[in-house]
Amino acid sequence: MSLSRRRFLTGAGGTAAALAIGAGCSTDSGPAGAAARPGSTTVPFEGEHQAGVTTATQQRLLFVAFDVLPGTQPADLSLLLQTWTTLARRLTQGQTAGNTAPAGGAPPDDNGEALGLGPNSLTMTFGFGRSLFVATDGTDRFGLAAKLPAALQDIPSFGSLDVLDPQRSNGDIGVQICCDDPQVAFHAVHHLARTSKGVLTARWSQLGFGPSSSTSTKQTTPRNLMGFKDGTNNLNGEDRAAMTEAVWVGASDGPAWMTGGTYLVARRIRILLEVWDRASLTDQQTTFGRKKLNGAPLSGSTEFDDLDLDNKDRDGVPTIPLTAHVRLAHPTTSGVKLLRRGYNYADGIDAVTGQLDSGLFFIAFQRNPATQFVELQQQLAHVDALNEYIKHTSSALFAVPPGVAADGWIGRSLFE
Amino acid sequence: MSLSRRRFLTGAGGTAAALAIGAGCSTDSGPAGAAARPGSTTVPFEGEHQAGVTTATQQRLLFVAFDVLPGTQPADLSLLLQTWTTLARRLTQGQTAGNTAPAGGAPPDDNGEALGLGPNSLTMTFGFGRSLFVATDGTDRFGLAAKLPAALQDIPSFGSLDVLDPQRSNGDIGVQICCDDPQVAFHAVHHLARTSKGVLTARWSQLGFGPSSSTSTKQTTPRNLMGFKDGTNNLNGEDRAAMTEAVWVGASDGPAWMTGGTYLVARRIRILLEVWDRASLTDQQTTFGRKKLNGAPLSGSTEFDDLDLDNKDRDGVPTIPLTAHVRLAHPTTSGVKLLRRGYNYADGIDAVTGQLDSGLFFIAFQRNPATQFVELQQQLAHVDALNEYIKHTSSALFAVPPGVAADGWIGRSLFE
Numbered sequence: 061m062s063l064s065r066r067r068f069l070t071g072a073g074g075t076a077a078a079l080a081i082g083a084g085c086s087t088d089s090g091p092a093g094a095a096a097r098p099g100s101t102t103v104p105f106e107g108e109h110q111a112g113v114t115t116a117t118q119q120r121l122l123f124v125a126f127d128v129l130p131g132t133q134p135a136d137l138s139l140l141l142q143t144w145t146t147l148a149r150r151l152t153q154g155q156t157a158g159n160t161a162p163a164g165g166a167p168p169d170d171n172g173e174a175l176g177l178g179p180n181s182l183t184m185t186f187g188f189g190r191s192l193f194v195a196t197d198g199t200d201r202f203g204l205a206a207k208l209p210a211a212l213q214d215i216p217s218f219g220s221l222d223v224l225d226p227q228r229s230n231g232d233i234g235v236q237i238c239c240d241d242p243q244v245a246f247h248a249v250h251h252l253a254r255t256s257k258g259v260l261t262a263r264w265s266q267l268g269f270g271p272s273s274s275t276s277t278k279q280t281t282p283r284n285l286m287g288f289k290d291g292t293n294n295l296n297g298e299d300r301a302a303m304t305e306a307v308w309v310g311a312s313d314g315p316a317w318m319t320g321g322t323y324l325v326a327r328r329i330r331i332l333l334e335v336w337d338r339a340s341l342t343d344q345q346t347t348f349g350r351k352k353l354n355g356a357p358l359s360g361s362t363e364f365d366d367l368d369l370d371n372k373d374r375d376g377v378p379t380i381p382l383t384a385h386v387r388l389a390h391p392t393t394s395g396v397k398l399l400r401r402g403y404n405y406a407d408g409i410d411a412v413t414g415q416l417d418s419g420l421f422f423i424a425f426q427r428n429p430a431t432q433f434v435e436l437q438q439q440l441a442h443v444d445a446l447n448e449y450i451k452h453t454s455s456a457l458f459a460v461p462p463g464v465a466a467d468g469w470i471g472r473s474l475f476e
Numbered sequence: 477m478s479l480s481r482r483r484f485l486t487g488a489g490g491t492a493a494a495l496a497i498g499a500g501c502s503t504d505s506g507p508a509g510a511a512a513r514p515g516s517t518t519v520p521f522e523g524e525h526q527a528g529v530t531t532a533t534q535q536r537l538l539f540v541a542f543d544v545l546p547g548t549q550p551a552d553l554s555l556l557l558q559t560w561t562t563l564a565r566r567l568t569q570g571q572t573a574g575n576t577a578p579a580g581g582a583p584p585d586d587n588g589e590a591l592g593l594g595p596n597s598l599t600m601t602f603g604f605g606r607s608l609f610v611a612t613d614g615t616d617r618f619g620l621a622a623k624l625p626a627a628l629q630d631i632p633s634f635g636s637l638d639v640l641d642p643q644r645s646n647g648d649i650g651v652q653i654c655c656d657d658p659q660v661a662f663h664a665v666h667h668l669a670r671t672s673k674g675v676l677t678a679r680w681s682q683l684g685f686g687p688s689s690s691t692s693t694k695q696t697t698p699r700n701l702m703g704f705k706d707g708t709n710n711l712n713g714e715d716r717a718a719m720t721e722a723v724w725v726g727a728s729d730g731p732a733w734m735t736g737g738t739y740l741v742a743r744r745i746r747i748l749l750e751v752w753d754r755a756s757l758t759d760q761q762t763t764f765g766r767k768k769l770n771g772a773p774l775s776g777s778t779e780f781d782d783l784d785l786d787n788k789d790r791d792g793v794p795t796i797p798l799t800a801h802v803r804l805a806h807p808t809t810s811g812v813k814l815l816r817r818g819y820n821y822a823d824g825i826d827a828v829t830g831q832l833d834s835g836l837f838f839i840a841f842q843r844n845p846a847t848q849f850v851e852l853q854q855q856l857a858h859v860d861a862l863n864e865y866i867k868h869t870s871s872a873l874f875a876v877p878p879g880v881a882a883d884g885w886i887g888r889s890l891f892e
Contacts, residue, residue, distance in 0.1 A: 287588030
């Protein structure tokens with residue numbers, strides 16, 4: 061275990077002389093405080109569930125996945141999760157990771173790159189991959205195999221839609237970091253990496269912006285990189301009944317340690333923009349089943365009009381085509397509800413084609429991926445008109461444990 | 477040449493039924509209008525110089541470099557630059573690239589991903605690489621060899637500091653896109669790529685945030701990813717005398733077509749954060765020559781105190797070490813002034829080491845790179861204490877032609 065993490069845990073750096081980020085401003089502000097000073101808004105860290113799931117989507121994403129290094133013991137892992145809980149508790153509430161200016165010859169506990177920026181609604185949401193429980197060869201790496209959730213199965217292939225890069229997929233531990241400032245998000249990842257040195261190695265990360273979906277009735281619907289409003293029919297985080305039905309693992313679902321948790325599916329979906337740009341507006345609209353400019357369903361006139369899936373034109377042709385994305389994805393057709401919480405991405409230039417490597421980093425939360433994301437995607441895989449314009453280039457699934465109480469830590473229900 | 481560009485130029489898509497981005501809001505607002513609606517601020521496109529140089533740094537960068545495809549004729553290039561001028565003139569002033577909802581079976585001229593977001597102080601700054609004038613084998617590719625500026629020389633190697641990736645370096649044409657919203661920046665790059673299809677291929681791109689430096693007396697000094705305030709002693713864009721002295725190519729400098737232009741140097745500088753994190757605060761501060769928390773020089777007490785390079789402690793040791801970055805980079809020592817305008821970057825995980833690939837995308841504008849950036853970097857290359865913590869991983873140099881009048885286009889002075 062690294063020096064900095066030990067110091068952090070023992071409090072030598074973690075509590076003494078810690079400076080609030082954005083010194084001089086209130087860090088306990090809710091939405092009302094936000095108006096007073098940009099960046100000062102905080103999202104509560106403690107609760108029945110982890111933050112960052114039903115939280116209204118912030119403007120930036122930085123997702124990072126880690127693998128556990130060989131030789132790590134279960135006690136190292138639980139200690140790390142306690143360290144990270146302390147870190148997340150501090151950063152999300154607008155404090156530094158620790159002492160930015162220690163006396164003597166010590167390195168600062170906090171590197172200071174986010175000083176003065178405020179927490180910007182930072183959330184840090186932690187999840188465990190299947191490989192943490194059982195290695196691909198079946199090894200019980202950390203004595204956790206008996207606690208593997210039945211729902212934490214590998215996501216099956218979706219045929220030619222999948223061009224997955226295994227190095228950008230899955231991982232032992234995943235952390236979704238969201239906030240309204242990219243430097244604050246970077247600061248969080250930096251200190252996650254720093255405090256896990258010697259225990260974990262970073263596997264992949266993904267930057268996102270937008271967001272691509274709204275998750276709250278208080279938000280206007282953003283546009284994805286195909287130019288369409290995204291999230292009009294998404295679940296809303298404020299809808300507690302829907303969250304209980306579709307997102308949170310119930311006591312009867314099992315395993316017990318996941319009660320109050322959820323499952324996070326991430327898919328990096330590259331948009332073939334050069335093909336999309338040559339599609340007519342009509343083709344684009346029939347692909348989605350919505351009007352591009354105002355987001356209304358093709359059967360309606362304003363964005364939030366209900367989909368009329370039975371509507372037909374004078375020739376009896378469905379107004380919303382049978383292959384339209386909104387028809388196939390709609391719960392009426394698919395029987396599936398999930399909470400989408402994705403971000404747009406722009407990752408530079410494809411070295412082979414010179415085309416933009418950009419698209420959607422799809423994230424969805426659900427109670428059971430097998431009956432929700434996987435079921436839905438299998439329905440979409442061979443018929444959705446959208447498939448002509450996209451490729452899935454990475455895939456990840458993480459079991460997100462429940463939230464923590466004042467004396468709790470992330471994953472305690474799994475490790476104790 | 478692609479259909480969409482032809483339509484754009486002939487006005488079939490470029491003028492008819494064009495919608496303002498952020499319809500309903502003023503798009504001619506200056507700073508005063510910004511308070512009325514976030515994102516509505518515009519930077520003038522026309523002028524003696526291109527925008528995006530002395531413009532106060534916006535929050536986001538998306539830099540993209542293109543190469544000209546084989547078989548392209550000089551007339552194709554000048555036509556493309558006229559297309560791009562029309563595009564930049566529209567996007568920077570809050571308009572769409574063209575018709576978002578054409579009648580009939582045509583693809584939209586504008587894909588719509590930035591609808592409703594506002595221009596967000598968008599600037600698009602264009603430059604030409606040495607390879608546009610002469611190929612590496614000496615070929616005069618487009619009849620421009622006689623117009624090659626003497627100042628547009630390849631940047632020499634700086635020894636072991638350079639770990640340059642040629643695929644992320646240089647290029648025939650470079651475009652610096654800056655604004656306060658990453659989706660608006662993406663929209664601009666997307667439509668640059670789209671309208672240049674068949675003439676150019678994208679070579680590399682770089683996302684940045686921060687910025688890492690202030691360029692205006694109206695800005696507070698931001699922090700770089702090493703946690704230090706960056707840009708305290710930078711030139712200010714408002715300082716016209718300094719811009720004339722250090723940034724703008726004068727009539728006597730030559731060639732004539734570059735009068736009012738400048739040279740853009742870009743260096744992707746990876747910060748070895750894992751090493752930096754282990755350095756003591758004292759080491760970090762003597763590396764820079766400044767105090768980390770408040771940015772004051774080690775010889776002073778507040779950020780904007782002048783560097784006292786002669787100050788010594790009781791033992792006669794210089795307070796600002798002889799190898800400190802601020803001492804070596806300061807004009808008093810180096811004799812060099814330039815306008816830094818860089819951004820922080822976070823490009824994921826190094827596949828070999830699992831470390832964060834993050835740092836500074838350094839950009840500097842100057843009148844003559846040989847006597848400014850190259851001269852300065854050669855002075856720093858073997859003594860700057862900062863070199864222990866950084867590697868340069870890409871390099872680019874572009875000749876940025878002057879700005880355009882109401883009837884002008886970018887690069888006209890070169891092509892006519």
